[in-house]
Amino acid sequence: MKQYNVIIIGGGAAGFFAAINIAELNPDLKIAILEKGKEGLQKVKVSGGGRCNVTHAQFIPKELTLNYPRGERELLGPFHQFMTGDTIEWFEKRGVELKIEEDGRMFPVTNSSQTIIDCFLSETIRLGVEILYDQTLKSIQVxxxxxxxxxxxxxxxxEKVLVATGSNVKVWKMLEDVNHSIAEPVPSLFTFNVSDRRIKGIPGVVAQNVEIKVLRTNLVSEGPLLVTHVGFSAPAILKLSAFGALELAEMNYKFQIEINFIRHSFNTCLEQLKELKNDLAKKTVIKFTQFDLPKRLWQKLVLASNINEDxxxxxxxxxxxxxxAAQLTKAVFEVNGKSTFKEEFVTAGGVNLREVNFKTFESKLHKNLYFAGEVLNIDAITGGFNFQNAWTGAFIAAQNMSK
Structure with a gap:
């Protein structure tokens, strides 16, 4: 039986980050990462289209927590200990410079996730952390x-164990065997499948600033909306899928959404259309796009209003x-199913948050058992927030595990 001071289960973002920080704080500890795959950091590799969306340029803890449908309350204290600014500094100290994009997402200036992977691997070598691959966990016992x-x-x-296995159902089952309770996993961050003549044939079209409601719920979101080959995607949809993960699962992903494409009320829109009727009297309706909408979307909505091309x-x-006016401000679409958002699948569910001490990320049920990342019932909207949760939890756990 191989003996270590610290074992980290899971060679992903949280696992590597914790191992590096523990080794740095206490070089005398014998530390190993157990990774089930042939290589680790797979989610880091594919994140942000292969660029790795490291974090998000949000520097106020309270406002940062608002991006977590599950975990908002629990992360407030931890974010006061370690958050975005600390993440930026941590990577810069190790030669990885980050940049902020217009939407607030932060990436390495190299635009390559390999930069983050290389940083982690070289740090584990420098600090003598062992990485053991092809190690599928079968049991965990006191x-x-x-x-x-x-x-x-x-x-x-x-002596001490950190579980950083992400959304791994088998590991959750093992944690249930040591009396932890698990919030039932459901998908979060997915796109909506919609078949409708108003969006047929126009994939790639983006309406920049829409408001979307899920009818018969309190779910509302706003932001860019992308028409895809199978329906709708982009931040406005992904936000709804994250905050509505549990409700939408209960509906079996069959529901109606109402889209306000121009963020005006029906009456305001109607008045503006009446003015256009006077001002553009001799112009063809379909040819002169209004309200800063994409041309192809405008044409579809005009045709759907029984206004022909001439x-x-x-x-x-x-x-x-x-x-x-109704098509522009309260267009109703039938959603029938969901699709995974790229490779960046995220799951709502995990270790019950009431069973974790968020000052240390240690189990309240077992001494020297710690958690970080998505193994907990914490998840976020898209934009670097899930990684920030991983860095924060791993860093705080490391402070305590290194003692």
């Missing part, structure tokens, strides 16, 4: 004041004006 871990390859004994503004009747 043995006196130590932890016994069994993988398909080996058996290990550790009609001029002067010829529009009242019912057509009403129909166009």
């Amino acid at each position: 043995a006196d004041s130590n932890w016994e871990l069994e993988t398909q390859e080996d058996a290990f004994l550790a 009609i001029k503004w002067a010829e529009i009747n009242r019912s057509q004006l009403d129909a166009l």
Whole structure:
């Protein structure tokens, strides 16, 4: 049986970050990362389209917490200990400079996730952290004041263990065996499947600033909306999918959404359309795009309002004006199913937050058992927030595990 002071289960973002920080704080400790794959940091590799969305330029702890549908309350204290500015400084000290994009997302200036991976791997080598690959965990048990871990390859004994396995159902089951309770996992961060003639044939079109409601719920979001081959995506949709993860799962992903494409009320829109009817009397409605909408989307919404391609503004009747105002401000679409958002799948669910001490990220049920990252019932909207949760939890756990 191999013996270590610290074993980290999971060679992802949180696992590596914790190992490096523990080793730096206490070089005398014997530390190993157990990773089930042939290589680690797979999610880091694919994040942000291969660029790695390290964090988000939000520097006020309270405001940062608002991006977490699950974990908002619990992360407030931890973010006062370690958050965005600390993340930037941590990477810069190790030669990795980050940049802020217009939407607040932060990436390495190299635009490559390999920069982050290389940083982690070189730090583990420098600090003498062992990384053991092809180690699929089979059991985790308390043995006196130590932890016994069994993988398909080996058996290990550790004084302290950090579980950083992300959304891994098998590991959650093992944690249930040591009396932790698990919030049932459901998908978060997914796109909506919609089949509708108003968006048929226009994939790639982006409406920059829409408001979307899920009908018969309190779910509302706003932001850019992307038309895809199978329906809708982009931040406005992803935000709804994260905050509505549990409700939308209960509906079996079949529901209606109402989209306000121009963020005006129906009445305000109607008045503006009446003015256009006068001002552009001789112009063809379909040819002169209004409200800063993409041209192809405008044309689809005009046709859906029973206004044919030849009609001029002067010829529009009242019912057509009403129909166009409705399409622009309260267009209803049927959602029938979901699709995974790229490779960046995120799951709502995990270790019950009431069973964790968020001053240390240690289990309240077992001494010397710690958690970091998405193994906990914490998840965020897209934009670097899930990684920030991983860095924060791993850093705070490391402070305590290194003692």
